Ligand SMILES: NC(=O)C1=CN([C@@H]2O[C@H](COP(=O)(O)OP(=O)(O)OC[C@H]3O[C@@H](n4cnc5c(N)ncnc54)[C@H](OP(=O)(O)O)[C@@H]3O)[C@@H](O)[C@H]2O)C=CC1
């Protein structure tokens with residue numbers, strides 16, 4: 124059996140088109156564009172790449188993009204002051220502070236300073252709490268994108284065994300919460316889990332969000348499992364390569380022979396993250412403008 128490749132890039136392109144059309148309608152109704160502010164502190168090359176692609180995608184969807192690039196030695200007070208200014212700016216519907224931040228800045232305090240109604244990353248404790256108790260808020264983009272791919276493929280997830288590997292606040296935990304809300308039976312594995320291979324073996328759905336290149340082996344998987352690979356890992360450059368290849372947390376080549384379907388890296392979950400960010404921003408715009416959020420978002 125050769126697993127089906129779940130084309131996140133194509134799915135994300137469709138979502139971006141839909142968001143773009145609705146962004147045009149929003150502009151008609153509200154008399155302004157929906158706006159996303161992205162704050163980047165420092166010059167980490169990977170972060171710069173992400174921020175640039177978010178900017179392009181935002182503009183392409185017919186939304187306003189406000190970029191704020193701050194020097195690496197920015198003080199916490201200055202960063203908090205910028206966030207306050209963006210909280211008060213009616214042209215800004217969504218605020219994203221690119222992580223990771225330089226070591227001298229406390230990520231939790233910075234996230235806490237973002238207005239929960241503009242927190243399109245869904246990282247604020249208020250939004251984590253809303254997700255936990257089932258209220259409307261913002262769900263982190265990566266896990267929400269994974270859910271869209273899963274429900275598109277599998278339909279109803281009721282009763283399926285799901286194993287999430289990783290328990291971070293931005294991926295693993297909200298992912299498990301969403302799967303639970305969809306009535307899957309959820310196990311969360313992490314670095315202290317005993318006998319990870321046998322835990323993974325029972326899963327109809329595996330979501331790998333670890334950050335270790337090709338750690339999940341084909342033999343761990345149950346025949347016919349659906350595999351969502353969140354990991355983005357750059358291998359060291361091979362002979363003659365300038366940059367190493369990007370790989371996920373799953374041994375894709377091996378898993379292809381056992382899984383029913385699997386997301387590739389690149390071209391899987393990554394593009395969904397950006398498309399969902401635009402979707403969340405447009406949801407925020409409707410709420411902030413007092414307009415009904417379109418069903419199809
Ligand atoms: N595609 C996308 O859009 C995105 C991709 N990513 C990628 O996803 C991956 C995970 O990101 P993130 O959640 O932020 O990472 P974190 O480093 O915050 O969390 C990693 C998790 O993996 C667990 N873990 C580490 N080693 C093992 C192991 N040997 N066995 C089992 N579990 C282990 C850790 O366990 P413990 O808690 O015990 O330490 C932790 O819970 C990264 O590769 C990141 O680049 C992240 C965000 C978006």
Ligand SMILES: Nc1nc(=O)c2c([nH]1)NC[C@@H]1CN(c3ccc(C(=O)N[C@@H](CCC(=O)O)C(=O)O)cc3)C=[N+]21
Pocket residue numbers: 172173219220221222223244264355369388389390391392393394395396397
């Ligand atoms: N506040 C905040 N919000 C985030 O959502 C956030 C963040 N900080 N910090 C970093 C992580 C990571 N992340 C990715 C987004 C897109 C791709 C993506 O599009 N990846 C492409 C490949 C890109 C490449 O080739 O380098 C793909 O997988 O096909 C990957 C990773 C968002 N993050």
